[in-house]
Amino acid sequence: MIPELGQFALILALLLAAAQCVLPILGASRGNAALIAVARPAVAGQAVFVVLAFGALTYAFLQQDFSVAYVAQNSNLALPWYYRFSAVWGAHEGSLLLWILILNLWSVAVAACSRHLPDAVIARVLGVLGFIAFGFLLFTILTSNPFARHLPGLADGADLNPILQDPGLIMHPPMLYTGYVGFSVAFAFAIAALLGGELDVAWVRWARPWTNVAWAFLTFGIALGSWWAYYVLGWGGWWFWDPVENASFMPWLVGTALIHSQAVTEKRGSFRAWTLLLSIFAFSLSLLGTFLVRSGVLTSVHAFASDPKRGLFILAFLGAVVGGSLLIYAIRAPKVAGGKPFKFLSRDTLLLVNNLMFACAAAMVLLGTLYPLIGDAIGAGRISVGPPYFGFMFALLMLPVACLVPFGPFFRWASADWRAAWRALRPALILAVVAAAAAKWMVPSLPLRGLVGVATALWVGAGIILYALMRWRSAPRGRRFTPEMFGMILAHFGFAIFVAGVMITEASSVESDLRFARDETKTIGGLDFRFRGVEHAQGPNYQADQGTIEVSRDGRPIATLSPQKRQYVGGGMAQTKSDIDPGLFRDVYVALGEPLQDGAWSVRVYVKPFVRWIWLGGLFMMFGGFTAAADRRFRAVAERAGIGADASTPEQHHPHPTLPLKGRA
Amino acid sequence: MIHRLIPLGVFIALVGLLGFGIWWNTHHEMTEVPSPLIGKPAPEFTLPLLYEADKTLSGKELLGTPYLLNVFGSWCPTCQYEHPILTGQIKPLGIKLIGLDWKDEPADAKRWIEQFGNPYDVVITDRDGRAGIDFGVYMAPETFLVDAQGVVRYKRIGMFTPENIRDELLPKIKELTGNNAKKGSP
Numbered sequence: 001m002i003p004e005l006g007q008f009a010l011i012l013a014l015l016l017a018a019a020q021c022v023l024p025i026l027g028a029s030r031g032n033a034a035l036i037a038v039a040r041p042a043v044a045g046q047a048v049f050v051v052l053a054f055g056a057l058t059y060a061f062l063q064q065d066f067s068v069a070y071v072a073q074n075s076n077l078a079l080p081w082y083y084r085f086s087a088v089w090g091a092h093e094g095s096l097l098l099w100i101l102i103l104n105l106w107s108v109a110v111a112a113c114s115r116h117l118p119d120a121v122i123a124r125v126l127g128v129l130g131f132i133a134f135g136f137l138l139f140t141i142l143t144s145n146p147f148a149r150h151l152p153g154l155a156d157g158a159d160l161n162p163i164l165q166d167p168g169l170i171m172h173p174p175m176l177y178t179g180y181v182g183f184s185v186a187f188a189f190a191i192a193a194l195l196g197g198e199l200d201v202a203w204v205r206w207a208r209p210w211t212n213v214a215w216a217f218l219t220f221g222i223a224l225g226s227w228w229a230y231y232v233l234g235w236g237g238w239w240f241w242d243p244v245e246n247a248s249f250m251p252w253l254v255g256t257a258l259i260h261s262q263a264v265t266e267k268r269g270s271f272r273a274w275t276l277l278l279s280i281f282a283f284s285l286s287l288l289g290t291f292l293v294r295s296g297v298l299t300s301v302h303a304f305a306s307d308p309k310r311g312l313f314i315l316a317f318l319g320a321v322v323g324g325s326l327l328i329y330a331i332r333a334p335k336v337a338g339g340k341p342f343k344f345l346s347r348d349t350l351l352l353v354n355n356l357m358f359a360c361a362a363a364m365v366l367l368g369t370l371y372p373l374i375g376d377a378i379g380a381g382r383i384s385v386g387p388p389y390f391g392f393m394f395a396l397l398m399l400p401v402a403c404l405v406p407f408g409p410f411f412r413w414a415s416a417d418w419r420a421a422w423r424a425l426r427p428a429l430i431l432a433v434v435a436a437a438a439a440k441w442m443v444p445s446l447p448l449r450g451l452v453g454v455a456t457a458l459w460v461g462a463g464i465i466l467y468a469l470m471r472w473r474s475a476p477r478g479r480r481f482t483p484e485m486f487g488m489i490l491a492h493f494g495f496a497i498f499v500a501g502v503m504i505t506e507a508s509s510v511e512s513d514l515r516f517a518r519d520e521t522k523t524i525g526g527l528d529f530r531f532r533g534v535e536h537a538q539g540p541n542y543q544a545d546q547g548t549i550e551v552s553r554d555g556r557p558i559a560t561l562s563p564q565k566r567q568y569v570g571g572g573m574a575q576t577k578s579d580i581d582p583g584l585f586r587d588v589y590v591a592l593g594e595p596l597q598d599g600a601w602s603v604r605v606y607v608k609p610f611v612r613w614i615w616l617g618g619l620f621m622m623f624g625g626f627t628a629a630a631d632r633r634f635r636a637v638a639e640r641a642g643i644g645a646d647a648s649t650p651e652q653h654h655p656h657p658t659l660p661l662k663g664r665a
Numbered sequence: 666m667i668h669r670l671i672p673l674g675v676f677i678a679l680v681g682l683l684g685f686g687i688w689w690n691t692h693h694e695m696t697e698v699p700s701p702l703i704g705k706p707a708p709e710f711t712l713p714l715l716y717e718a719d720k721t722l723s724g725k726e727l728l729g730t731p732y733l734l735n736v737f738g739s740w741c742p743t744c745q746y747e748h749p750i751l752t753g754q755i756k757p758l759g760i761k762l763i764g765l766d767w768k769d770e771p772a773d774a775k776r777w778i779e780q781f782g783n784p785y786d787v788v789i790t791d792r793d794g795r796a797g798i799d800f801g802v803y804m805a806p807e808t809f810l811v812d813a814q815g816v817v818r819y820k821r822i823g824m825f826t827p828e829n830i831r832d833e834l835l836p837k838i839k840e841l842t843g844n845n846a847k848k849g850s851p
Contacts, residue, residue: 277672284676295687311687319680326673333669373686513776576780593779602779 003068003147006056010147013049013100014137016042020107020130024123028196036119039126043111046133047104054101057146058088067153070094070146076157078541078569079165086170087160092294093146095173099290100136102174102181107133110185110210116635117206124192125185132184135317143310162542162568162575168228176225179218180251180286185210186258187283190276191325194332204266204275209629211262211279212487215255216625222248223618231580236511236589236606238614241390246369247289250362254282257358259625264351268413270339274355276329284322285362291318292369345418347411350404361397365390402456402499405492406463409485410470424470428462446508453503461496464489487628494620501613510607513593516549517600525607527588528552534592534601542566544577547592547601551581563592563603578604587611701801702817707734707809708799715766715774715788722763722789724815731818731841732761734809735785736797738769739777741805747824751784754830760838764788767797767805810834812841 020042027035057070061084066072074087074094089098107129114122140146189207193199225245230238239245258278265275295311342348367374368385406428410421436455439446468489471480481489512524516531523529532548544564551558559581566575578591586609593602702708711723735751737744756762764785766774771790778788791797800809810819819837821829 273669280672291683295683308687308691311690315680315683315687318683322676323673323680326676330669330673370682373682373689376689377682377685513772513779591780593776594782604776604779 002056002063003060003065003149006053006060007141007145007147009049009052009056010137010141013046013053014134014141016046016049017130017134017137020046021127021134022130023127024130025127025195028120028123028127031120033119036123039123039130040111042130043104043107043126046130047108050097050101050104054088054097057094057097058085060147061085061088064157065153066155066157067149067151068146069148069150072150072154072157074157074160076159076541076569079157079160080540082170083160083165086164089173090160090164090169093140093144095177096136096140096144096294097146098173099177099181100133100140102177103129103133103136103184105178106182106185106214110188114206120196121192121198121203121206124195125188128188128191129184132188132321135321139310139313139317143313159541159568162566163232165541165568166228166232168224168232172221172224172228175217176221176248179214179216179221180248180283180289182210182214182217183251183255183279183283183286185214186262186279187325190279191328194276194325194328197332199272199276199332199334201266201269201272204262205634207279208259208262208266209631209634211255211259211282212625212629215252215259216622216629218248218252218255219618219625220622222252223615223622226618227615230611231578231589236509236578236591236604236608238505238611241368241387243369244293246365247292250365250369251282251285251289253358253362253365254278254285257355257362258282259628260351260354260358264348265339268340268342268348270342270348271352271355272338273329273333276333278355278359280322280325280329281362284318284325285366287314287318287321288366291315340414342413343415345411345416347408347413347416350408350411353404354401354408357397357401361394364393364397368393399456402460402495405460405495406467408492409464409467409488424466425463428459428466431462432456432459443508449503450507453500453507457496457500457503460499461493464492464496482631482633484628484631484633487624487626487631489624490627491621491624494617494622494624496617497613497620498617501610501615501617504610505608505614508609509611511604512606513602513604515596515600516603517598520600522605524605526553527558527607529590529603529605531601531603533599534595537564539566542568542575545592545595547590547603549579549590549603551588559588561588561590563590565592582612584612585609702809703820705817706815707811707817708796710789710791710796710799712765712789712791712796715764715771715778715790718771718790722787727761727763727811728815729813730761731810731812731838732763734763734765734800734811736765736767736800736802736805736807736809738767738805739773740769743824744806745781747806748781748784750825750827750830752782754827755825755834756784758835758838761786765796766790767802768792768794810837810841 019038023035023042024039027033027038057068059065060068060071061075062081064071064075064077064084066075070091070093071087074090075084079087087094089095107126110129111122111126114125117125186207189203189210193203222245225248226238229240230236258275258281261271261275261278264271291311291314295308295314368390371385406425407418407421410416410424411418432455435458436451439454440451443450468481471485510525514522514524516522516529518531518533521528521530528551530550530552532550534545534547537544537546544566546562546564549561549563551561561579561581563579564577566577568575576591578589580590581588586607589606589608591604593604595601707724709724711721714720714722733755737747751762762785764787766788769790769792771792774788774790778785794802800807804822806824808821808825809817812818818841819834821834825834
């Protein structure tokens with residue numbers, strides 16, 4: 001009964017999404033207040049039914065209702081209760097429902113936090129969000145019903161894929177989806193602006209906090225995914241350039257370009273058309289990612305069962321959403337370049353370079369991801385490109401970004417005094433060069449990219465600290481750091497930490513596969529590893545061989561690690577569970593290989609310096625995004641926009657004044 | 666106006682490409698491409714062993730007993746999915762199972778086998794993928810059933826599932842052992 005109610009709730013949500021899409025947009029174009037007023041209640045109603053549907057599926061998992069096909073495929077009696085929660089989004093149907101739930105949460109947040117926006121604008125924004133929800137609900141109902149019954153019910157289910165049985169999975173998909181579904185809000189604001197013809201800069205200011213929050217969640221989601229892959233997949237790698245990862249990384253790259261271009265458009269009025277386009281692209285790439293992951297077009301090489309109907313549906317929806325938006329863009333986008341002029345040496349130029357680099361990086365990742373498909377299409381065979389291509393190209397594109405990023409805050413808008421910026425940044429450069437020389441002297445074996453990493457990270461990190469100090473000294477108390485600026489400082493500092501983590505880990509990790517006899521000790525990377533043998537261990541739904549390895553340095557014990565090789569009861573699948581002694585400056589990572597003769601085992605041992613910094617950098621960037629979004633300016637403007645032009649924005653240059661409820665221009 | 670249509674044009678090309686992808690996938694049932702090799706002698710090969718790189722194994726040495734040649738690689742996620750099926754369902758069939766480590770670093774392959782276990786009777790390496798080209802391998806995993814006379818009898822592209830082991834592989838193996846029995850009796 002409960003699953004049927006869940007399905008019924010989905011259908012009601014679909015109808016409400018249709019109402020949320022059609023009526024408010026119609027109302028906004030006709031100036032009909034009654035139709036406009038439908039928007040918010042429709043959002044609330046849809047959210048209620050989507051939450052009910054999601055609750056029904058969760059209930060089916062908690063109750064182990066194996067008459068529901070999706071539950072039977074992704075859970076079994078031995079599965080601990082907390083993984084039954086995450087099993088809800090462990091496969092296609094349920095994760096789609098999660099996608100819809102998160103879209104609804106964003107819509108509710110927009111509806112609730114937009115009291116100060118003009119009614120017509122919010123009606124269009126919620127209408128666009130309704131259209132997206134409608135598409136996804138229809139997709140779920142027609143092709144991927146999570147509530148489909150398998151009658152008669154099974155006595156026991158299969159199992160949740162063991163690599164998904166991990167605390168990381170409970171958090172990773174919700175955070176990731178919150179990120180890239182969140183770009184739908186910036187997208188909706190852009191489309192609303194195009195539909196309404198109000199292409200001044202007000203919409204950008206309203207969209208900025210939402211974009212920053214979505215970007216912050218996406219950053220967190222990607223970092224969590226990377227961390228999860230690192231300790232679950234048992235390879236010690238943190239990024240694989242796999243199509244599924246790329247699917248989340250492309251929106252991040254475009255999103256990064258977008259938050260910067262929004263800043264330019266809002267403050268200077270320039271890059272207007274570009275910001276519109278990036279808003280469309282960021283969300284389009286989220287949709288494209290959804291398509292790539294679920295259609296089987298690329299993952300078919302990995303032989304997941306896929307249904308061409310699903311692929312066709314998402315492709316049609318993608319065509320409608322993105323094609324439609326780009327068509328509206330072509331018709332409505334500002335015909336003349338607006339904004340204040342700027343000289344070559346200016347913050348505007350630097351942000352242009354930033355946008356260029358990040359857009360190129362996204363295009364590069366897209367090209368690499370689609371390469372097998374292109375190979376087929378031109379008859380060259382299914383060739384895929386791997387980490388060497390991505391790694392090299394990405395480093396190449398990010399190097400200018402890293403070199404220029406410290407100048408960003410020091411350069412003024414319109415026209416910068418490069419000598420002053422250079423004088424201010426000289427200590428950072430000296431520090432970077434000295435530190436790289438010192439690193440070479442201390443660790444002579446450190447390869448070039450390690451040195452480049454140390455230098456780059458210090459250049460970026462010290463550069464941003466110098467800027468923070470300068471603000472601290474020169475600005476009056478209370479006006480030193482706006483949240484927007486503080487967010488920027490945090491995020492740029494995070495970038496420095498990330499660069500340090502990546503470059504040092506890649507350059508100096510020690511990886512070895514060794515044969516250990518019982519009680520044998522070996523020295524790797526300056527640490528002593530003593531193998532204490534392997535014993536049997538029993539988990540809730542698996543059996544395991546558990547090894548014990550004592551790590552010490554010069555006789556001082558550091559950690560005792562217990563890597564496992566698990567055999568899961570349900571699907572008979574095996575899974576290696578590595579064990580890690582984490583540390584800020586190095587991780588010790590141990591995974592169990594195969595049993596050899598006489599109680600000896602092969603054991604994989606990694607010593608990875610600075611690997612945590614990769615995710616730590618991600619966390620800083622995330623906090624930066626949240627902090628910037630909290631700037632009161634973004635919320636205060638709407639009232640001001642009604643009164644008159646904000647001094648920092650060039651509304652007066654533009655034919656359309658910022659007035660609410662203008663209807664079609 | 667024209668240059669504002671460029672993004673739309675690029676996007677339409679992209680949709681065309683993705684549509685092609687779907688079409689390609691539905692019209693190329695990846696696991697059921699008839700191999701021109703079936704019914705013909707397996708291509709000749711002489712490849713180094715993974716665990717004793719100075720020794721080699723050739724197709725000629727394998728004549729006399731039917732065997733399964735499983736193409737895999739440590740870089741191939743589906744091979745990981747297929748692995749428990751090899752161990753749990755194919756190995757018990759008792760047929761000789763040869764692993765062909767395809768386009769892979771031997772160190773990675775060893776690590777992979779250590780991590781998941783070794784279902785193979787012997788593993789040979791095809792580092793540059795030449796033998797793979799002779800066999801017409803276009804994705805991993807791929808499995809060939811070769812009879813005692815060195816003739817390819819069956820080919821599976823993609824991972825085995827319990828269903829196609831039951832419906833396809835097992836009857837083929839029975840046929841082979843049946844033939845052998847007939848030959849052996851007179």
